[in-house]
Amino acid sequence: MGLLTDLRSSISRVTAKLFATPGQEPKRIGIYGPPNAGKTTLANRIARDWTGDAVGPESRVPHETRRARRKEDVEIKRNGNSVTIDIVDTPGVTTKVDYKEFLEHDIEEEDAVRRSREATEGVAEAMHWLREDVDGVIYVLDAAEDPFTQVNTMLIGIIESKDLPVLIFANKIDLEEASAQQIANAFPQHETVPLSALEGDNMDEVYDKIAEYFG
Numbered sequence: 083m084g085l086l087t088d089l090r091s092s093i094s095r096v097t098a099k100l101f102a103t104p105g106q107e108p109k110r111i112g113i114y115g116p117p118n119a120g121k122t123t124l125a126n127r128i129a130r131d132w133t134g135d136a137v138g139p140e141s142r143v144p145h146e147t148r149r150a151r152r153k154e155d156v157e158i159k160r161n162g163n164s165v166t167i168d169i170v171d172t173p174g175v176t177t178k179v180d181y182k183e184f185l186e187h188d189i190e191e192e193d194a195v196r197r198s199r200e201a202t203e204g205v206a207e208a209m210h211w212l213r214e215d216v217d218g219v220i221y222v223l224d225a226a227e228d229p230f231t232q233v234n235t236m237l238i239g240i241i242e243s244k245d246l247p248v249l250i251f252a253n254k255i256d257l258e259e260a261s262a263q264q265i266a267n268a269f270p271q272h273e274t275v276p277l278s279a280l281e282g283d284n285m286d287e288v289y290d291k292i293a294e295y296f297g
């Protein structure tokens with residue numbers, strides 16, 4: 083970006099801040115969790131429900147979201163109140179990104195290596211955003227998977243140490259083997275909301291809680 087463009091965008095950011103109605107500044111809500119938990123499916127459902135367009139592609143291939151994606155100014159209206167949020171869909175945070183995972187999904191080796199490199203950078207980027215740039219976190223877990231992992235414990239710990247408001251979403255409750263209770267037991271200090279982002283189950287409670295926690 084050129085200096086002039088930079089300057090112009092800083093000026094417009096400052097002016098926007100100066101003239102914004104107090105309390106109307108959108109909150110930046112990061113959607114975090116391990117790969118394949120359904121973060122992008124959820125981000126897309128929220129964006130579609132309230133703005134009509136999606137955030138990005140959902141995929142059975144792990145690490146399809148390798149960069150943070152953002153949808154700005156999503157206005158959620160609840161019980162006469164409205165909250166405006168910027169949804170940030172992040173790559174799944176994991177201890178291991180292996181290019182062989184991509185090979186299993188019929189991706190050529192060269193492409194697989196590139197994807198795994200991007201996924202690793204994406205994880206670093208997601209962690210940077212968590213430290214610097216989000217006002218609240220939606221932590222998405224696959225309710226059919228074991229919630230007791232080092233990554234979950236570490237991320238929830240970081241979120242707690244930053245005193246960020248956090249909601250835990252127990253996703254994929256449409257699956258027979260899903261247990262939202264197991265997730266609630268794993269993180270009793272936080273509120274757990276069961277949902278199916280894919281089927282759209284329990285979205286009313288999801289929006290009530292988003293408005294309550296982040297409004």
Ligand SMILES: Nc1nc2c(ncn2[C@@H]2O[C@H](COP(=O)(O)OP(=O)(O)O)[C@@H](O)[C@H]2O)c(=O)[nH]1
Nearest residue numbers: 117118119120121122123140141254278279280
């Ligand atoms: N059964 C079921 N599958 C889901 C649900 N949400 C997402 N998925 C599937 O889980 C896979 C990963 O979803 P995605 O949103 O890309 O996960 P992300 O890696 O966390 O962004 C895709 O195949 C989705 O269709 C859900 O609520 N129920």
Ligand SMILES: [Mg+2]
Nearest residue numbers: 121122146147
């Ligand atoms: Mg994703």
